[in-house]
Amino acid sequence: MRVDVFLRNSGRVPRRTQAKRACEGGLVEVNGQVAQPSMPVEVGQQVTVRLGMSVRRYRILKLPERPVPAKERDDYSELLSSERIEPDLDW
Numbered sequence: 840m841r842v843d844v845f846l847r848n849s850g851r852v853p854r855r856t857q858a859k860r861a862c863e864g865g866l867v868e869v870n871g872q873v874a875q876p877s878m879p880v881e882v883g884q885q886v887t888v889r890l891g892m893s894v895r896r897y898r899i900l901k902l903p904e905r906p907v908p909a910k911e912r913d914d915y916s917e918l919l920s921s922e923r924i925e926p927d928l929d930w
Contacts, residue, residue, distance in 0.1 A: 840879065849897075866890065892923055895920070901914060
């Protein structure tokens with residue numbers, strides 16, 4: 840499964856176009872490697888997503904075939920860490 844599809848179907852990114860843009864902008868990593876939207880993912884891999892003011896790292900538990908309801912999202916990926924990024928205003 841493509842990483843952009845996984846992010847959308849697992850509900851970790853609201854829209855596939857947003858997931859695709861995040862990948863193209865270097866904001867998504869799979870096992871520490873910057874991911875292109877078409878990069879395949881597998882169960883057990885770690886996905887890091889930088890969106891807005893946060894960085895979240897997930898472990899893939901299952902690959903969802905279609906978008907899952909919010910109450911089932913934790914069945915597909917486990918949140919390993921979540922950090923808030925403070926803006927650098929020294930300019």
